[in-house]
Amino acid sequence: MYLRRLEVRDFRNYARVGKDFPAGVVVLHGPNGAGKTNLLEAVCAAASGDSPRARTTEELVRRGCGHGFVKGEFAGDDGPAKVEVGLARTGQRQFKVNGVVRRRVDLIGVAPTVYFSAEDIEVVRGEPAGRRRLLDRSLCSVSAQYYADLGRYRRAVVQRNQLLKELREKGKGENALAPWDRAVARYGARVMVAREEFIAELAPEVEGAHAAVAGDTIPLAVEYRPAIAAPSEQSAARAREGRAEVVEEVSRVLERALVERRAADVRYGATGWGPHRDDIALLLAGEPVRVYGSQGEQRSCAVGLRLGLAAVMRRMTGKRPILLLDDVLSELDARRRAGVFAACADSEQVIITCCDEQDIPVEVRESGAVFAISEGQVS
Numbered sequence: 085m086y087l088r089r090l091e092v093r094d095f096r097n098y099a100r101v102g103k104d105f106p107a108g109v110v111v112l113h114g115p116n117g118a119g120k121t122n123l124l125e126a127v128c129a130a131a132s133g134d135s136p137r138a139r140t141t142e143e144l145v146r147r148g149c150g151h152g153f154v155k156g157e158f159a160g161d162d163g164p165a166k167v168e169v170g171l172a173r174t175g176q177r178q179f180k181v182n183g184v185v186r187r188r189v190d191l192i193g194v195a196p197t198v199y200f201s202a203e204d205i206e207v208v209r210g211e212p213a214g215r216r217r218l219l220d221r222s223l224c225s226v227s228a229q230y231y232a233d234l235g236r237y238r239r240a241v242v243q244r245n246q247l248l249k250e251l252r253e254k255g256k257g258e259n260a261l262a263p264w265d266r267a268v269a270r271y272g273a274r275v276m277v278a279r280e281e282f283i284a285e286l287a288p289e290v291e292g293a294h295a296a297v298a299g300d301t302i303p304l305a306v307e308y309r310p311a312i313a314a315p316s317e318q319s320a321a322r323a324r325e326g327r328a329e330v331v332e333e334v335s336r337v338l339e340r341a342l343v344e345r346r347a348a349d350v351r352y353g354a355t356g357w358g359p360h361r362d363d364i365a366l367l368l369a370g371e372p373v374r375v376y377g378s379q380g381e382q383r384s385c386a387v388g389l390r391l392g393l394a395a396v397m398r399r400m401t402g403k404r405p406i407l408l409l410d411d412v413l414s415e416l417d418a419r420r421r422a423g424v425f426a427a428c429a430d431s432e433q434v435i436i437t438c439c440d441e442q443d444i445p446v447e448v449r450e451s452g453a454v455f456a457i458s459e460g461q462v463s
């Protein structure tokens with residue numbers, strides 16, 4: 085898949101832009117504050133209806149305007165697709181696919197993108213929540229089932245927590261938790277098994293992409309670290325039985341753990357354990373990159389993680405995602421910069437930002453399309 089044309093109106097610092105882009109490498113360069121990240125964000129919004137970094141719709145609408153708009157025209161093996169997203173400062177969004185009004189969930193899989201941002205370093209370096217968010221966003225972008233299950237799981241946890249707080253006030257009535265234990269366990273198990281399967285697919289891809297970027301032989305390992313009831317312990321069962329039985333088994337383990345922890349959960353007024361506390365371990369030569377990695381190593385791992393995600397998404401959707409790489413090259417030495425492009429070689433389109441055009445290896449610059457960004461203008 086590739087972005088053939090982008091139209092933007094009153095989005096971030098852009099008043100009005102309409103640009104055609106070729107497949108292959110697209111370089112966006114310009115000074116700090118020019119609008120490079122905003123343009124990548126517009127591509128994301130045009131592809132998925134959402135921004136990977138904005139917390140509110142309001143942020144996306146140009147200051148002083150009531151409405152913003154992005155339109156992406158995509159081309160690829162499965163034919164063209166046109167996505168339009170209307171953004172109101174008040175928060176409403178409207179989505180159209182090929183001219184027909186749709187829900188946001190209907191955009192899943194239409195034009196898959198993988199977005200690398202500077203914040204990805206925090207995924208490697210920071211708290212588990214960042215890694216969970218990455219995992220959830222990736223899975224949601226390829227699986228409407230996961231999107232639904234995760235939503236149900238979260239709602240069940242919120243409702244269980246509400247009841248926990250009420251019980252803390254009352255000081256009795258733990259048995260009332262039973263239906264919520266069951267709901268949390270049922271949807272939590274689906275979430276956990278999907279995560280485990282996804283990471284099993286992801287791990288070899290990340291290892292390969294990281295090796296291409298880093299150009300050395302220290303392997304990067306990715307491992308699922310569930311907070312409770314490792315589904316991998318059920319992998320023997322999985323070989324014997326089907327997936328549904330594995331989900332059922334994980335659900336039983338999770339429910340039992342929830343029942344056992346009721347008293348502690350009532351004391352805290354919150355559900356202490358479950359997939360909302362899962363983590364992913366990133367290990368370089370067996371050691372956590374978070375703790376021991378250098379800046380450049382952590383960045384290479386973050387890039388490897390994103391490119392690995394792109395490879396898995398490609399397999400799951402049958403479409404090659406558009407790679408959006410924001411400021412990926414800083415802190416990397418020349419060999420690793422070249423490695424980034426080597427790792428992206430079989431992507432249909434890579435849109436990459438940098439402050440200085442010279443950061444792009446010369447052979448890539450000569451074969452790609454280069455756009456200068458300044459003060460909300462693309463030329």
Ligand SMILES: Nc1ncnc2c1ncn2[C@@H]1O[C@H](COP(=O)(O)OP(=O)(O)OP(=O)(O)O)[C@@H](O)[C@H]1O
Nearest residue numbers: 096097115116117118119120121122143145146147
């Ligand atoms: N809703 C908005 N309305 C108007 N301007 C905005 C809005 N949101 C962000 N901006 C402005 O957009 C400008 C460009 O931001 P952007 O993050 O795209 O820069 P950049 O080119 O990526 O810079 P850097 O190289 O520092 O990463 C910023 O100066 C910011 O203040």
Ligand SMILES: [Mg+2]
Nearest residue numbers: 120121122411
């Ligand atoms: Mg930027």
